Amino acid sequence: MRTLFKFNGGIHPPGNKERSTQRGIARAPLPAKLVIPFRQHAGEAARPVVRVGDHVLKGQLIGMPDGYFSSAVHASTSGTIAAIAAQPIAHPSGLPDLCATLIPDGREEWIPHAAVDYRNSDPAELRQHLRMCGVVGLGGAVFPSDLKLRPLRGHPNKDIGTLILNGAECEPYITCDDMLMRERAAEIVQGAEMLRFMLEAGEVLIGIEDNKPQAVAAMRQAVADSGLPFEVVVVPTIYPGGSAKQLIRVLTGLEVPSGKLPTEIGVQCFNVATACSVYRALAHGEPLLSRIVTITGNVRRAQNYEVLLGTPVQELVALGEALPDTDRYIMGGPMMGLPLSSTAIPLVKASNCIIAASDKLFPPAPPALPCIRCSRCAQVCPADLQPMDLFWFSQSREFDKAQQFSLFDCIECGACSYVCPSHIPLVQYFQFAKSEIRAREQDQRAADHARERHEFREYRIEREKQEKAERLAAREQAAKQAQPPAASATPADDAQQKIQAAIARAREQAAASRPKNTDNLTAQQQAEIAEIEARRAKAHERAEPAGEVADNHSEGRSQ
Amino acid sequence: MLSALLVMAGIAIVLGAVLGYSAVKFRVEGNPLVDKIDAILPQTQCGQCGYPGCRPYAEAIASGEADINRCPPGGEEGIRKLADLLGVEFKPFGGGTVLKPKAVAFIDENLCIGCTLCFQACPVDAIAGAAKQMHTIIASECTGCELCVDPCPVDCISMVPLRENIATWKRQYPVFTLVAAK
Known part of the structure; x- marks a missing residue:
């Protein structure tokens, strides 16, 4: 029996998980339209590599990873790309983002794909393969898995003593990982072995909360069948025990230091569903095209469905048969989930659950009252923070202080808001403060960059001036050096010579620059010229002093 | 009497030497306050403050020539930070400044x-x-x-x-x- 450890605080909200585990995982029918966002992972959005009107096959790459911190996006089924445009996605801002609209042709025609012999491959190649398969963490953070497998500088992978598979699934209502472990335990175990191989990790622990006995049994059976030395560890049910840092604490007793990664203390943690998708990517060459989503809450048929990525939420809602008093939908769990602005929003890699909500199921919170500093929030905070102080600093926009009180260690689990007797929505204040601090850091980076460019520009202008001055000086120097032979003659002679030379040059130039339009003239043109010249001569004569005018006239007549 | 004079003179020479040495050794190039102010300014170099760039404005603030509320791109946030740094009262933007x-x-x-x-x-x-x-x-x-x-x-x-x-x-x-x- 393994010794388990504890983390501070945590809460025990009602689980409400039984309803959606009565039926097995069903495959959702192919929808009439898929909307596939290019930003389904943490980091940079993928770059579209298909055009409107293209016919794509199931599993075809439609979004290329753009930059280091990015992942690939694929067509979830075969069909035609009808549009590539900004559409509403599941994001707290409610802002639209770039999505590809795919009209399925119903043939589910796969692109050629093949298994990878991972035991005889280079880890870097395997990571690249996972990146191109769009494998990201399916626990909710959607962090690209290839980056979590990359050795850190100074922390080679062989230093990783423990690989943890997270099957805790602590948030109420959500049962997608539970059902996945019950039904696809063998695939998860194989995926875990692949992850262990890439990480060169020592032991593998599979942490599952004690409210999922069937999943524990299935996983134990699968581990025994595979003959791999993995250990399935049952951990007590407590929210948020399924958060990576808290599960690491419970299983190993190690605490991930503030601002550091688990790999730096020799631990890495993956969700069970991620392990399953790693298995599909390596053993079958299949990119991540679908995931298990729970539909539960105020519905008639709560169940887990395997859903193609990009399926609109309304398709799943229809399968669950939402009750008529449902007035809103939540993506994720009741603690950390995101209220959806519409049901046309597509399900993505991060969507683990859709809860149909009504005021009866989730009564609206009473109005917030002032903080009485009772410190209940600090008692339940799993990250050992002091939420009442963080709240004070966030509310008064003292962001530097909030950061000093480790605001960024907050995992936004909502345990503090859950227990607050004044019903203060603490997490929303923390999210606001984090967002504001990130924006400021971005502004500061932009300002520093602009300052650098401005200073470089000033330096460049100065340098150009200097270079010009140097060029002029060099030319003068050259002119001076060319003079000495001429200087041997007397100054007067020299001047005379120069004048003569200048006259000669001027003559040459005058000879060379005769107007070209006087060559090859016709007789008529010649006559015209003669006439004009005559008129000119006459005009010239008239311009003579007034006394000669009469003579000129008489002369003119006589002609 | 004489010994007292000698002691006082000795102390004066030693202290003078220390002061002279530190004036050379710990000399500060430029005004560090200007750098601090410049770090707060948004570096748009727009000249809306009436100075040809962010650094000249920072120098003007440091020398007490210019007010802290003349940088529209920095916003009220910027004024607040400048007020904090310089220990002066926050001032809203003067009339005619459009954000x-x-x-x-x-x-x-x-x-x-x-x-x-x-x-x-x-x-x-x-x-x-x-x-x-x-x-x-x-x-x-x-x-x-x-x-x-x-x-x-x-x-x-x-x-x-x-x-x-x-x-x-x-x-x-x-x-x-x-x-x-x-």
Whole structure:
């Protein structure tokens, strides 16, 4: 029996998980339209590599990873790309983002794909393969898995003593990982072995909360069948025990230091569903095209469905048969989930659950009252923070202080808001403060960059001036050096010579620059010229002093 | 009496030597306050404060010549930080200062005659082009200072406000509507 450890605080909200585990995982029918966002992972959005009107096959790459911190996006089924445009996605801002609209042709025609012999491959190649398969963490953070497998500088992978598979699934209502472990335990175990191989990790622990006995049994059976030395560890049910840092604490007793990664203390943690998708990517060459989503809450048929990525939420809602008093939908769990602005929003890699909500199921919170500093929030905070102080600093926009009180260690689990007797929505204040601090850091980076460019520009202008001055000086120097032979003659002679030379040059130039339009003239043109010249001569004569005018006239007549 | 004089003179010489040495050894180049102020300013180099760039304005603030409320791109946030740093009261923007949304310049390529005047004005070298060639703004480097707008002889530069997207979105301060008690 393994010794388990504890983390501070945590809460025990009602689980409400039984309803959606009565039926097995069903495959959702192919929808009439898929909307596939290019930003389904943490980091940079993928770059579209298909055009409107293209016919794509199931599993075809439609979004290329753009930059280091990015992942690939694929067509979830075969069909035609009808549009590539900004559409509403599941994001707290409610802002639209770039999505590809795919009209399925119903043939589910796969692109050629093949298994990878991972035991005889280079880890870097395997990571690249996972990146191109769009494998990201399916626990909710959607962090690209290839980056979590990359050795850190100074922390080679062989230093990783423990690989943890997270099957805790602590948030109420959500049962997608539970059902996945019950039904696809063998695939998860194989995926875990692949992850262990890439990480060169020592032991593998599979942490599952004690409210999922069937999943524990299935996983134990699968581990025994595979003959791999993995250990399935049952951990007590407590929210948020399924958060990576808290599960690491419970299983190993190690605490991930503030601002550091688990790999730096020799631990890495993956969700069970991620392990399953790693298995599909390596053993079958299949990119991540679908995931298990729970539909539960105020519905008639709560169940887990395997859903193609990009399926609109309304398709799943229809399968669950939402009750008529449902007035809103939540993506994720009741603690950390995101209220959806519409049901046309597509399900993505991060969507683990859709809860149909009504005021009866989730009564609206009473109005917030002032903080009485009772410190209940600090008692339940799993990250050992002091939420009442963080709240004070966030509310008064003292962001530097909030950061000093480790605001960024907050995992936004909502345990503090859950227990607050004044019903203060603490997490929303923390999210606001984090967002504001990130924006400021971005502004500061932009300002520093602009300052650098401005200073470089000033330096460049100065340098150009200097270079010009140097060029002029060099030319003068050259002119001076060319003079000495001429200087041997007397100054007067020299001047005379120069004048003569200048006259000669001027003559040459005058000879060379005769107007070209006087060559090859016709007789008529010649006559015209003669006439004009005559008129000119006459005009010239008239311009003579007034006394000669009469003579000129008489002369003119006589002609 | 004499010994007292000698002791006092000795102390004076030692202290003088220490002071003289530290004046040379720990000499501070430039005014460090200017750097601190400059670090707060947004570096748009727009000149809306009346000084030719952010650093000259920082120098003016440090010497007490200029007020802290003359930098529109820095916003009220910037004034607050300057007030904090200098230990003075926060001052709202003076009359006539209009706060504009963040924008980047845009060159209408149908009108540009390639005169190079705009990129001579750009303080951060964010315009690419050459004489009698089309010019264009490098949007990622543009600070939105508008210094290129006036020099353009054919009025082909306009300021395009930046639209909020998922990457630049900021959470609002939590606001809750009050519900009347039943």
